[in-house]
Amino acid sequence: MDIKKKLGIGVLTGALGLSLVGGGTWAAFNDVEETTNVFAAGVLDLEIGEESTMDFSLDNLKPGDHWTETLVLRNNGTLDINQILTSIEVTGWEDVDALDLNSKVYDGAGNNKLSDFLKQFEVTVTDGDGNVFFDGTLNQLHGQSNIDITGTDTNTVGLSVNDNMTYQVDFKFKNVDETFDGSRFQVQNKYQDEQAEINVKFEATQMPGEEQSNGWAN
Amino acid sequence: MNLKKKIAVGSITAALGLSLVAGGTYAAFNDVENTSADFAAGTLELDLQSVDENGYEFQVLNLKPGDTMTRDIKFVNEGSLAIKEVLMAIEDVQFANLIGPEAGAEATGDLDIASSEMDAQFFSAPDDAWVDQVNTDPLEYLDQFRVSLITLGAESGGDYQKELLGDDDNVTLKDFYLASDSVHGDSSKPANASEIADARNKVYGAIDEKNYIKGHRLNVTTETNDDWEGLPLNPYDEDVLRLKIEFIDNTEDMLVVDDVETDEYWQNIFQGNAAALTFSFEATQWDGQEITDEDTDENGYIETNEEANNGE
Structure with missing residues (x-):
């Protein structure tokens, strides 16, 4: 039974109840029956588990440094979750030429775009079964929206009530041994002192509506 | 969030959902969670700094054999990451002869300064035998200068000292230049492959501390294999390179004209020679490391990246 239909019945029942009360005092014999209809909505609650370390802050990184974070998603509600649509945005970046490469190497040598900076970071996402889910750069993840990470279709439960999903996320600041032509300066120097913030949004969706008999629906 | 509040929110979402139904989706209930991660390089x-009033660059005109120039170059870590090595090389050499028949040959760059000041001194060539044999070969001129290198560390006690090249090694600027791995490549040097190989054998053979040799360059910070190695920020370390260049005084070789030895010293042919050398000092990072909570402070600042060998 879909929500619209459920609400419709609720309104009709209410109206009928009022007329019965109004007409009930004249006759000597009468009988009154009431029905009680309970419609309690369930709770769809995706929780980022306490074991998650995806809220991290790292400063003073150098090329070659690498680190591992854990993402735990838990269905903490009373309704099964269908899909978990993930969107990633990177914010808070600005171009910095810490070594003044623009004057030491050539005009423009110290400049880069956000995409250049994000390409310096390799990201590998591995699911709980050890399957590599994503292997690429942060730049490929930036701007992705509504990517389902449960791997299910719209009619299959992606994360059932009380279940967990765990992902391991490995980050690496690439170390690229490449200098500017005719210069000792490494090209990656242009990224010194730059920073960014990765914002990841996880949206859990409900399962499709269905016909329900009495009892605990979902 | 308690159950009551959750349901209240759920009802609002449901009411909103009705209009979404018309739009063709049944995903009225949803939940959104966010994570946010900061990362910064x-x-x-x-930074090169001078130790005394002599500065750290050589700008010496009007030299004579036997003169010695000593410069202390202080290496200061101005960044937020520990420096592993400072690699020294002579990248290129500019040369000019300012006297004699071929005087004034293509003075460029830093040599402009030298030539403008020395032109006045050597406006006319003296009437001496060597003038016809005045040197025009940059390498021959550089071969008259002996170079010695000592690294001085501020490690723990501050009296750390390591001689890389001493006077008795008899390495000249010519040897050092040819042996250096120039950024412009070996082909930029006025020498052939076997001359360059000979110079490398001589220079790197003369260095007792083999671990200071990095390819065809020298590490001129301290290789102590402890917390003070290189230029860490914690403990804070500054190292000094003492670079001494001596104009060799050769009173044995006499100038020969038409197979006859004259009473003029052979080194007279270097009068009016000028050279500008570009030394480079490249600071390198330590290898990348696995970052864990033990490497960072409570704000996520990676403290071990300030230390030698990643704090290992």
């Missing part, structure tokens, strides 16, 4: 920055 550090800085690797070397």
Whole structure:
């Protein structure tokens, strides 16, 4: 039974109840029956588990440094979750030429775009079964929206009530041994002192509506 | 969030959902969670500073054989990352002869300064035998200068000292230049492959501390294999390179004209020679490391990246 239909019945029942009360005092014999209809909505609650370390802050990184974070998603509600649509945005970046490469190497040598900076970071996402889910750069993840990470279709439960999903996320600041032509300066120097913030949004969706008999629906 | 509040929110969502139904989706209930992660790169920055009033650059005109120039170059870590090595090389040499028949040959760059000041001194060539044999070969001129290198560390006690090249090694600027791995490549040097190989054998053979040799360059910070190695920020370390260049005084070789030895010293042919050398000092980072909670402070700042060998 879909929500619209459920609400419709609720309104009709209410109206009928009022007329019965109004007409009930004249006759000597009468009988009154009431029905009680309970419609309690369930709770769809995706929780980022306490074991998650995806809220991290790292400063003073150098090329070659690498680190591992854990993402735990838990269905903490009373309704099964269908899909978990993930969107990633990177914010808070600005171009910095810490070594003044623009004057030491050539005009423009110290400049880069956000995409250049994000390409310096390799990201590998591995699911709980050890399957590599994503292997690429942060730049490929930036701007992705509504990517389902449960791997299910719209009619299959992606994360059932009380279940967990765990992902391991490995980050690496690439170390690229490449200098500017005719210069000792490494090209990656242009990224010194730059920073960014990765914002990841996880949206859990409900399962499709269905016909329900009495009892605990979902 | 307690159950009551959750349901209240759920009802609002449901009411909103009705209009979404008309739009063709049944995903009225949803929940959104967010994570946010910051990451920032550090800085690797070397600054050269002078120790005394002599500065750290050589700008010496009107030299004579036997003169000695000593410069202390202080290496200061101005960044946020520990420096592993400072690699020294002579990248290129500019040369000019300012006297004699071929005087004034293509003075460029830093040599402009030298030539403008020396032109006045050597406006006319003296009437001496060597003038016809005045040197025009940059390498021959550089071969008259002996170079010695000592690294001085501020490690723990401050009296750390390591001689890389001493006077008795008899390495000249010519040897050092040819042996250096120039950024412009070996082909930029006025020498052939076997001359360059000979110079490398001589220079790197003369260095007792083999671990200071990095390819065809020298590490001129301290290789102590402890917390003070290189230029860490914690403990804070500054190292000094003492670079001494001596104009060799050769009173044995006499000038020969038409197979006859004259009473003029052979080194007279270097009068009016000028050269500008570009030394480079490249600071390198330590290898990348696995970052764990033990490497960072409570704000996520990677403290071990300030230390030698990643704090290992």
